[in-house]
Amino acid sequence: RRLAGALAGLGLSVLLTYVLYGSSLWQGWWCCDDAAILLHARNFRPWEYFVDPDAYQALLPYSLQPLLTLSYAVDLALFGLQPWAFFAHQLVAMALCGWLLQRITAVWLDDGRAAAPHAAARAAPYAATLLFLAGSPAALTSLQLMTRHYLEGLACFLLGLWLVLLRLRGRPAWLLWPAAAAFALAVSAKEFFVPLGLVPLFLPVGGWRQRLRAA
Secondary structure, three states: OHHHHHHHHHHHHHHHHHHHHOOHHHHOOOOOOHHHHHHHHHHOOHHHHHHOHHHHOOOOOOOOOHHHHHHHHHHHHHHOOOHHHHHHHHHHHHHHHHHHHHHHHHHHHHOOOOOOOOHHHHHHHHHHHHHHHOOHHHHHHOOOHHHHHHHHHHHHHHHHHHHHHHHHOOOOHHHHHHHHHHHHHHHHHOHHHOHHHHHHHHOOOOOHHHHHHHO
């Protein structure tokens, strides 16, 4: 049942992302900060803009967000200056966010399904995906490649949160290691993900010590 729900959620997220924003694959083009990020990706190596202040401040002197440059560098190495490939990467990250929201919502509802197996409870996880993908933030990020770090940071954060939730619901302890790695990547995307690391402390799941240990 869980596997079927996960596959259905993934299929829905991919389909909605393509239906709503697939036109960006052939209509999207470079704009805004794209040239500066591409130049940064060409001029520096990943280990430089992750750890060398001179390297990462060459893009922004007041912010550390190396995942954005790394993401552009990967596309640049694989596809060259083909904007459709960059937008395809963007849409994959968006669909992943929608799917992870579905999985997190499904975790919340697992305990209540036996008591409330009605259609609304079954549909709620998919509604979370729909609300996210139909929102104006998703629409904006489908058009602007320079916002990719928000999407990829969100995907990494949601992945980490999902794994922590699974651990607090009794799944194996090793899940916390990929959760920590996912959160570290989220932090490297944008600084506002840093305080979100406190979210596991306030989840209404398990006891205080369990949440503290997981966090």
